Amino acid sequence: MHKFWALFAARNMEFYRDRAALSWAFIFPLLIIVGCALAFSRPDETIIRLGVVGAEQDIAAINLATQRYVESTSYSDKTRALEQIRHHQIDLLIDIKPESLNYWLNPESASGLAARELLRATDADKNLHEQTLSGQAIRYVDWVMPGVLAMNMMFAALFGIGYVIVRYRQNGVLKRFQATPVSSLQFISAQMASRLVIVVLVNSLIFLGCDYFLDLLMLGSYSLLLLIALIGSLSLLSLGLVIASRTASEELAGGLLNTLTWPMMFFSEIWFSLENAPHWMQQFANLMPLTHIVNAARAVMIEGATLSDVNHHLVALLAITVVMLLLAARLFRWQRD
Amino acid sequence: MLYLRALQNAQPIGKPLFTANPHLMTPILDVRNLSKHYKTVEAVKGISFSIPAGICFGLLGPNGAGKSTTIEMIEGIKTPSSGEIHYKGRNRGADFAQQCGIQFQSTALPDFLLVREVLALFHSFYEKTLGINELVSLCDLGEFLNHEANKLSGGQKQRLLLALALINDPEIVFLDEPTTGLDPQSRRRFWHLVDNIKKQGKTVILTTHYMDEAESLCDDLVIIDHGEIIARGSPRQLLQEHLPHRQISLDANDDFDVSAISGDVTRSPGMLTIETLSVERTLQELQSLNADLSSLRVYNPTLEDLFLKLTGHALRE
Numbered sequence: 001m002h003k004f005w006a007l008f009a010a011r012n013m014e015f016y017r018d019r020a021a022l023s024w025a026f027i028f029p030l031l032i033i034v035g036c037a038l039a040f041s042r043p044d045e046t047i048i049r050l051g052v053v054g055a056e057q058d059i060a061a062i063n064l065a066t067q068r069y070v071e072s073t074s075y076s077d078k079t080r081a082l083e084q085i086r087h088h089q090i091d092l093l094i095d096i097k098p099e100s101l102n103y104w105l106n107p108e109s110a111s112g113l114a115a116r117e118l119l120r121a122t123d124a125d126k127n128l129h130e131q132t133l134s135g136q137a138i139r140y141v142d143w144v145m146p147g148v149l150a151m152n153m154m155f156a157a158l159f160g161i162g163y164v165i166v167r168y169r170q171n172g173v174l175k176r177f178q179a180t181p182v183s184s185l186q187f188i189s190a191q192m193a194s195r196l197v198i199v200v201l202v203n204s205l206i207f208l209g210c211d212y213f214l215d216l217l218m219l220g221s222y223s224l225l226l227l228i229a230l231i232g233s234l235s236l237l238s239l240g241l242v243i244a245s246r247t248a249s250e251e252l253a254g255g256l257l258n259t260l261t262w263p264m265m266f267f268s269e270i271w272f273s274l275e276n277a278p279h280w281m282q283q284f285a286n287l288m289p290l291t292h293i294v295n296a297a298r299a300v301m302i303e304g305a306t307l308s309d310v311n312h313h314l315v316a317l318l319a320i321t322v323v324m325l326l327l328a329a330r331l332f333r334w335q336r337d
Numbered sequence: 338m339l340y341l342r343a344l345q346n347a348q349p350i351g352k353p354l355f356t357a358n359p360h361l362m363t364p365i366l367d368v369r370n371l372s373k374h375y376k377t378v379e380a381v382k383g384i385s386f387s388i389p390a391g392i393c394f395g396l397l398g399p400n401g402a403g404k405s406t407t408i409e410m411i412e413g414i415k416t417p418s419s420g421e422i423h424y425k426g427r428n429r430g431a432d433f434a435q436q437c438g439i440q441f442q443s444t445a446l447p448d449f450l451l452v453r454e455v456l457a458l459f460h461s462f463y464e465k466t467l468g469i470n471e472l473v474s475l476c477d478l479g480e481f482l483n484h485e486a487n488k489l490s491g492g493q494k495q496r497l498l499l500a501l502a503l504i505n506d507p508e509i510v511f512l513d514e515p516t517t518g519l520d521p522q523s524r525r526r527f528w529h530l531v532d533n534i535k536k537q538g539k540t541v542i543l544t545t546h547y548m549d550e551a552e553s554l555c556d557d558l559v560i561i562d563h564g565e566i567i568a569r570g571s572p573r574q575l576l577q578e579h580l581p582h583r584q585i586s587l588d589a590n591d592d593f594d595v596s597a598i599s600g601d602v603t604r605s606p607g608m609l610t611i612e613t614l615s616v617e618r619t620l621q622e623l624q625s626l627n628a629d630l631s632s633l634r635v636y637n638p639t640l641e642d643l644f645l646k647l648t649g650h651a652l653r654e
Contacts, residue, residue: 002461003461003462005461006457006458006461006462007458010447010450010454010458011447013449013450013454014447014448014449014450017448017449018448018449168447171445172441172443172444172445173444173445173446173447175414175441175444176441176444176445176446176501178414179412179413179414179434179439179441180434180459180462180463181432181434181462181463181464182462335414
């Protein structure tokens with residue numbers, strides 16, 4: 001255990017003293033978040049977002065939908081549409097019944113109230129029936145934030161562990177450790193533990209900073225979010241270990257890591273939802289740890305999900321971790337072949 | 338052809354050394370038919386030697402001869418393709434890493450760590466250790482203890498790496514080309530440290546392509562070329578056996594009579610060169626001929642010459 005702690009402390013010291021890397025660990029995600037906040041959090045106030053339960057052609061029966069500055073979307077899933085009303089993602093939801101026009105709004109949304117007045121003016125001839133729902137607004141930044149944090153976690157974990165071990169192998173540090181009584185398990189677990197602490201700590205600080213400046217929506221438990229961050233980081237670190245297990249070239253490691261990170265950036269629902277994507281794409285995304293991290297964190301933050309709601313994501317992350325660690329242990333070499 | 342002749346001239350491998358002291362006869366390390374094959378290269382071709390405890394044993398040869406591969410197989414860093422390695426009469430166990438000290442030819446240390454932190458890190462890896470202070474004074478580390486380990490000068494870094502090799506107070510220390518790239522002053526300083534290690538009774542196994550280093554430090558050595566041992570013995574034994582002649586040169590008039598001088602005499606304008614088995618006898622002959630000895634120079638063959646003779650090519654080709 002003594003060897004583990006000595007290696008753990010040495011690696012932490014190395015990271016802390018590498019001021020350029022340390023600064024970048026904080027600056028990079030902040031740049032993305034500030035960019036997102038500037039680009040997406042300002043709502044387009046000239047448009048009323050109208051939701052209609054039913055088929056596309058039903059929309060034509062509503063006079064409001066034909067007005068300028070009104071954007072209409074039809075929903076087949078009423079529950080999902082109601083969630084969107086609750087979180088201000090649409091302003092008014094209309095369900096056309098033979099004898100009445102039922103509509104929902106969230107009275108805390110100014111756009112919702114304005115939309116109701118417009119509806120009363122344009123569709124006064126119909127039998128209008130109002131229902132209300134309450135809920136906090138979800139801005140795009142609230143939705144995208146878990147993804148951005150998870151993406152930052154992915155880069156910090158994969159490149160952090162991958163590059164360091166490959167560099168150590170390339171310059172002979174690993175060979176020097178191999179000549180000591182340190183076992184590969186002690187060495188690797190110390191590297192992982194050090195990186196895990198760094199990744200979770202840095203992301204927690206960024207989360208708190210963003211929460212302070214952007215007043216993020218947080219409906220679930222902070223400790224559950226931390227648990228997702230811990231298990232998620234472990235799965236990403238173990239994936240990084242597989243890449244670093246025997247590669248001795250930083251160029252090759254960089255290429256392999258990019259090959260892993262790019263598909264995860266696109267298909268892990270960081271920037272957009274895969275809800276309407278083909279089934280195979282959703283299945284493919286489920287193989288990626290980032291998908292589970294993003295979906296679990298997002299569910300906790302904007303839906304207030306509990307452990308039982310997200311445990312399938314955590315089980316998937318743990319399974320990925322175990323498989324990757326076994327693979328890395330099998331592939332690991334101290335030196336280049 | 339020269340190579341074949343060298344093999345014929347070489348002392349039989351495995352011939353016992355140091356017969357005078359029975360204590361030194363106990364081999365601390367015994368290597369039998371050690372080979373290492375890579376995909377296209379046969380780096381080491383079935384070499385055998387045994388090393389008595391407490392000596393400095395040298396593996397000499399040009400770059401690419403197979404020295405480092407051999408030493409790394411003994412250290413346990415590389416797996417032999419075939420052959421046996423016995424430490425104190427047994428196969429090396431899992432605890433061999435606890436008992437030996439290793440300094441690689443080139444190695445880096447984790448970035449941003451200070452010398453004292455590197456020492457503390459490696460100190461934590463071993464059960465039996467030397468005190469840090471003792472190590473600092475043994476390897477002259479005092480002046481740069483608080484410097485970053487990866488920013489040391491060549492000589493300072495090699496002293497730190499030597500300290501890491503000695504940190505577990507090992508009985509056997511492997512030094513793989515420890516002075517390559519160092520300036521002459523740093524090399525001498527390093528030799529002095531190795532001398533001190535020898536005085537503590539440790540066994541030192543050294544690879545080098547510097548002949549002066551081997552002559553200065555090694556009690557016994559093997560010369561390796563193309564993955565095979567082509568000669569072994571102490572530097573003195575090897576030179577006496579393969580290069581018994583000394584070369585004497587002096588200024589002399591062209592009409593100086595050399596008929597009374599034994600040995601091979603070569604004349605060049607204003608100069609004589611004599612190859613002799615006995616410097617003393619040649620000097621007496623020159624004195625009796627009233628030769629002017631003020632310009633006399635005696636050239637002792639070195640291991641470099643030996644290597645050239647044995648292999649037909651120079652060491653640093």
